[in-house]
Every structure is written in structure tokens, then in C-alpha cells.
Amino acid sequence: MxxxxxxxxxxxxxxxxxxxxxxxxxxxxxxxxxxxxxxxxxxxxxxxxxxxxxxxxxSMFPPDFGPTARGRIWTGMIDTIAMSIVATIAGVILSAPVAFMAAKNYAPRPVYYIGMGIIVFSRTFHPLILAIVFVKAVGVGPLAGVITLAVVTIGFFAKLLSEEIEDMDRLQYDAIRATGANPFQSLAYGIIPQIKPRFIGLSVYRWDINFRASTIIGIVGGGGIGSTLMSSFQRFQLDFSLAILITILICVMIGEVMSLKVREKYQ
Amino acid sequence: MWNRFDKRDNIRRYGTALVGLAILIVSWRVMNVNYEYLLTAHYEIYDLLYRMVPPDLGYVNEIASPLIETIHMSIMGTALSIIVSVPIAYLAANNVSPHWTLVYFGKFIISVTRSISAIIWALIFVVMFGPGALAGIFALAVRSIGFIGKLLSEAIEEIDPIPVEAVTATGGNKIDVFVYGIVPQIKPAFIGMSTYRWDINIRQATVLGLVGAGGIGLVLDSAITRLYWPGVTTILLSILLIVIFSEGISAYLRKKIGGV
Incomplete structure (x- = not known):
């Protein structure tokens, strides 16, 4: 068988x-x-x-791009762009030390945990939830939005930058130290040149994300075009809503293309 | 003496720094910050903390079911978007798309859905379906089409053409090519990005209620309106919990599969 x-x-x-x-x-x-x-x-x-x-x-068509509508969209968008710029710069400045704190190869163990704690905290909550808290703290307006976006930026930026620091080439840093440089000099000449391209790329990328986020922060009173959009929906001025949506869409796409071009150049 | 930068470098560096500074200052001025608010900020923050602590743990009973609804919304939204984004990604991928006009059509849908936040989509769907979880599901699904569609079409564009040719050479038709030539190559990336998007969607689902689209956000909104701050703390803690939980699952799966 x-x-x-x-x-x-x-x-x-x-x-x-x-x-x-x-x-x-x-x-x-x-x-x-x-x-x-x-x-x-x-x-x-x-x-x-x-x-x-x-x-x-x-009822959305045709979109309302009349003179009054244009004026309101213009003010809202300018506010939104300004918020995204200030928040990105503030966030990046704040995240640089946090990134070094959260880099395993650079920071001592206890400092590393503090750094990671800051990152986890600022990543967990949606920007809108943080914005609610900051609106209560500093009042309705763009400042609350800026603080929110800066805090959210820390979680993103410090995390990615700390990974970059962890991947750096240790030899350069040691070489600078061996010449007798103090810790600040070795930081400036041994580490910063290595992470600089990534730093620029990430900042621009984060600006792009912050710009998107700053279009919605106004929904809870954090300033910018979001509050205009929210009120247009509440009053059922849907043709005006569509005009705002089209503007946001175009601006976001321009922002994305700009950030892509800069990142291609530096990375 | 050695210098890192020569004169031209320095002009460029300081020029860039000056322009940056000018943009920052102009932006700050544009925002018209009311500095009076800043003077009371420390008091307000102290007041907020005083009201928020300790959290009202008895509130857990009331928020349990909206919390579960939030998770359901995220699952339904992700599932729906996967169903829609697979064909769109197929159309938008240069190398497999049936026609070049369809590539542009696919890419157009991807950019439009991607460029508008889930919460703005929620505003639109609340007008359509009225307040509730349904609007939230659609908002999550539409926003996710852009995300999954973009990553998936990129994954398809990067496939190795040889297995596709091999399947064609054995006499396979278009469907065979898709199932045996393309799917196995993009499967890990696909599972990775779907889990990742589900993880993002849970986070998004927690806030959609602020504009009436269901889930825990509705309760959060009403607690804030009623200035019921101990309840707000409980809600925030519960959000923290499910976000960490979903991030854990998604990180585990992605590590295991080795996708995105």
C-alpha cells in the first residue's frame, strides 16, 4: 500500500x-x-x-466670496498663519532641551525619564482638549491656541529629535572632547552639526502640521479661522462655510508643498 | 585662526536669522494678544487646578457608555475608510492604475480628504446626519481615506514588478495578479497603517463630540459648559487610559508585523 x-x-x-x-x-x-x-x-x-x-x-453653492466674507476669511487666515508660526518657533525652542533630556545616550537615567514623561504627556491629548484648558487659563484668543500648539509640538519634535541624537555618530563628539573642549563646545561642534539637517526638516514639517491644527483650534475659542468656520456652521451660512473650507484646503495644500520642498532640500 | 564660516556664510546666516526674527515679530503683532489676560493667568491656572482636583470618580458610571461608544466610532470609522480607500489607492497608484486620468482622480480625493481635519468633517456631517455617533463615524472615515489611501498607494507604487509579471506569465488574469502579485507585497504595510490609523482615530474620536458628533467628547463638552471640573478630570483620565491602551496595541501589532 x-x-x-x-x-x-x-x-x-x-x-x-x-x-x-x-x-x-x-x-x-x-x-x-x-x-x-x-x-x-x-x-x-x-x-x-x-x-x-x-x-x-x-445651499453651499455658490460659495460666498463676497467683500464681507473675503474680509473675515482674510483676518481669520492671517491669524491662523501667525499662530502656526509663533507656536512652531516657541515649540521648537522648548523641545530642544527636552530632546536632549530624552536621548538615552546623552542624558543620565533620571533625566531621561523626566524627558520621556514630558513627551508622553504632551502627545496623549488631542490639541482641542489641551486648548480647552488653556482657553480657561489665558482667555479666549490666539494666545491660548499658540500655547496649545507649542505644547503639542514638544511631544512630536522632542521625540523625533531625541531619536536623531540617539542615532548620532559618537566618534565626532568624542573627538571634540579629546581636544579639551568643555561640554558646551562639544555640544556645539560635536552634536549640533550632526542633527542640524534633521532639525530644519522637522521644524518645517511640524509647521505644516501646526498650520493644519491651527485651522481647528478656534472651534473651542483658541483663535484663528476655526472660530469663523464654527460660527458659520452654527448660523447655517453654509455658502460662507464652503468659502472658508476652500480657502483652508488651498492654504493647507500650499503649506504642504512648501514643507516638502524645504525638506527635500535639507534631507 | 580657524573659523567655521567665511564672510559670505556669515551674511547668509545672520540674514536668515533676521528674516526669521522679523516674521516672528510680525506674527506676534498680528495675533493682538491681550496682555491683561496674561496677568491673571497664574491665578486662573491655580483656580483650575483647585477645581479639577480631586477628580470625581463616581462620574465613571456615567462616562462608561460614551467611552465605549467612542471606541466603536473609531472602529467603524476605520473599517469604513479601509473599504473605501483600497479601491482609491489602487486607482491612485501610478503603476497599476487602469488609466492615467484615474490616477489624478484618486490623488485628488486623497488630498482633499487629507487636508481637512476630522473635526471639520464632523461639522459637515453633523449638518447632514444630525448630532450623534453616525456623523462621527463618517467624519473619521472620510479623513482616514486620505491617510490610508496615500500610504497604500505609495506602498503599491513601490512593489517589486517581478511577482506581478510572474503571475501574468502563468496566465493569471487581473484579479489573480492583484491577489497573488500585489496583495502579498503590500499586506504588512496595509495592516500596519490600518492599525496606526485606528490608533489615531481613537484620539480623534475623543474630541469629535465637541461639535456634536458623539462619543466622550459630548460628555466633556457638557461637563465644561456646566463648569463641572472634577468630572472633566475624570473624563481626561479616562481618555488618557484608552489612548495609552490603543497605542500599546497598535505599537505591538506594528512591531510584530514590521509594517509602517
Missing amino acids: STKESHTWNRPSVFQSRVRKWAVYSGIVLFVLWSVWELRVPIDRLIVGFGAGADMVS
């Missing part, structure tokens, strides 16, 4: 066994189904919603 081995080919899989693979897949499906069941969106609400959507679109 001869045994025939089957030679059907199976695609290789990251899961060690088929049982495990299907267990994971069905787990995900069950999870999604649970969500569907819990939220139970009625179909008629969807249909009504799409009807309302059609009405909304028709």
Missing part, C-alpha cells in the same frame, strides 16, 4: 497555524460586528442624512 502525499501549495502566512490565522480574523470580524450592533444605525436615518446632504450641498 502506498501513501500519497498531497502537494497542494499554501500561501505562507505570518500566523504559525491556520487555526490561529482564522481565530485572529474572526476575532476582528466579531469586534467590528459588535461595534455595528452597539451603534445600530437605522437605515432610514442614513437615507434622510443623504437627503439632507444634498440640501446642504445645494
Whole structure:
């Protein structure tokens, strides 16, 4: 009696066994189904919603770019751009020391934990939530938005910069130290030249992100175009809303292209 | 004596610094900061801390179900966006797209959905569907199309063409090529970016309620309006918890799969 081995080919899989693979897949499906069941969106609400959507679109067109609207968009956008610039510069200045604190190879252990703590804290909350707290602290207006964005910048910038410091070439730093340089000189000549291109690239990238974020911070009173947009929605001036949205879209795209060009040049 | 910079370098360096400084000053002036607020800031912060601590832990019962709703919104939003963004990424990828006009169409959708924040999408969908989780799901889904679509179309553009040719050479049709030639190559990146986006979406879902789009943000908004600060602290702590939890899951999965 001869045994025939089957030679059907199976695609290789990251899961060690088929049982495990299907267990994971069905787990995900069950999870999604649970969500569907819990939220139970009625179909008629969807249909009504799409009807309302059609009405909304028709009342949005044509977008309102009249003289008054243009003036309000202009003030809002200028505020937004100014906020993003000030917040990025402030955030970058604040994050430089935090980055050195959070670099494993540079900072002593306790300092490293403090640095990481600052980073984790400022990364966890959505900018809007922080903005609510800062609006309470320093009042409604762009200042609250700037503080919020600067704090959020620390988490992003210090984290990536500290990773860059951890990846630096230790030999250059040691060479400068060996010439008898003090710690500040070795920092200036041994480390900073190595991280400078990344520093510039990251700053511009963060400006781009801050610009996007500063368009929404006004929703909770943090200044900029967001408050104009929010009030236009609340008053159902939807044609004005569309004009604001188009402006935001264009400005964000310009910002993205600018940041891409600068990063290509330096990295 | 050795100098790092010569004269021209120095002019350029100081010139750049001056321009930067000028932009900073102009921006600051444009913002019209009311300095009177600053004088009372330390008092306000002290007051806020005084009101926020200790958190009202009894509030947990009330926020449990909106918190779960937030997680559901993030899952539904991500799932929906994955379904929509796969075909869009396919159209937007230079190397596999059926037609070049479709590449531009795909890239256009990706840029538009990506450039507008989830919370602004939520404003729009609240007008359509009324306040509630449904608007939030759509806002998350639409914003995520740009994210997943962009990363996925880039992943498709970077695939190795040889497996695709090999499948074609064995007589495979377009669907076979997609399933056996393209999918295995982009699968790790795809799973990585989907989990990553889900992680981001949880964070976003916590604030969508501020404009009426459901989840914990609604409760947060009402607690702030009522100046119920001990409750606000509880909400913030609970958000902290689920964000750290989801970040842990997403980091673990991405490490395991080695995608994005």
C-alpha cells in the first residue's frame, strides 16, 4: 500500500497555524460586528442624512466670496498663519532641551525619564482638549491656541529629535572632547552639526502640521479661522462655510508643498 | 585662526536669522494678544487646578457608555475608510492604475480628504446626519481615506514588478495578479497603517463630540459648559487610559508585523 502525499501549495502566512490565522480574523470580524450592533444605525436615518446632504450641498453653492466674507476669511487666515508660526518657533525652542533630556545616550537615567514623561504627556491629548484648558487659563484668543500648539509640538519634535541624537555618530563628539573642549563646545561642534539637517526638516514639517491644527483650534475659542468656520456652521451660512473650507484646503495644500520642498532640500 | 564660516556664510546666516526674527515679530503683532489676560493667568491656572482636583470618580458610571461608544466610532470609522480607500489607492497608484486620468482622480480625493481635519468633517456631517455617533463615524472615515489611501498607494507604487509579471506569465488574469502579485507585497504595510490609523482615530474620536458628533467628547463638552471640573478630570483620565491602551496595541501589532 502506498501513501500519497498531497502537494497542494499554501500561501505562507505570518500566523504559525491556520487555526490561529482564522481565530485572529474572526476575532476582528466579531469586534467590528459588535461595534455595528452597539451603534445600530437605522437605515432610514442614513437615507434622510443623504437627503439632507444634498440640501446642504445645494445651499453651499455658490460659495460666498463676497467683500464681507473675503474680509473675515482674510483676518481669520492671517491669524491662523501667525499662530502656526509663533507656536512652531516657541515649540521648537522648548523641545530642544527636552530632546536632549530624552536621548538615552546623552542624558543620565533620571533625566531621561523626566524627558520621556514630558513627551508622553504632551502627545496623549488631542490639541482641542489641551486648548480647552488653556482657553480657561489665558482667555479666549490666539494666545491660548499658540500655547496649545507649542505644547503639542514638544511631544512630536522632542521625540523625533531625541531619536536623531540617539542615532548620532559618537566618534565626532568624542573627538571634540579629546581636544579639551568643555561640554558646551562639544555640544556645539560635536552634536549640533550632526542633527542640524534633521532639525530644519522637522521644524518645517511640524509647521505644516501646526498650520493644519491651527485651522481647528478656534472651534473651542483658541483663535484663528476655526472660530469663523464654527460660527458659520452654527448660523447655517453654509455658502460662507464652503468659502472658508476652500480657502483652508488651498492654504493647507500650499503649506504642504512648501514643507516638502524645504525638506527635500535639507534631507 | 580657524573659523567655521567665511564672510559670505556669515551674511547668509545672520540674514536668515533676521528674516526669521522679523516674521516672528510680525506674527506676534498680528495675533493682538491681550496682555491683561496674561496677568491673571497664574491665578486662573491655580483656580483650575483647585477645581479639577480631586477628580470625581463616581462620574465613571456615567462616562462608561460614551467611552465605549467612542471606541466603536473609531472602529467603524476605520473599517469604513479601509473599504473605501483600497479601491482609491489602487486607482491612485501610478503603476497599476487602469488609466492615467484615474490616477489624478484618486490623488485628488486623497488630498482633499487629507487636508481637512476630522473635526471639520464632523461639522459637515453633523449638518447632514444630525448630532450623534453616525456623523462621527463618517467624519473619521472620510479623513482616514486620505491617510490610508496615500500610504497604500505609495506602498503599491513601490512593489517589486517581478511577482506581478510572474503571475501574468502563468496566465493569471487581473484579479489573480492583484491577489497573488500585489496583495502579498503590500499586506504588512496595509495592516500596519490600518492599525496606526485606528490608533489615531481613537484620539480623534475623543474630541469629535465637541461639535456634536458623539462619543466622550459630548460628555466633556457638557461637563465644561456646566463648569463641572472634577468630572472633566475624570473624563481626561479616562481618555488618557484608552489612548495609552490603543497605542500599546497598535505599537505591538506594528512591531510584530514590521509594517509602517
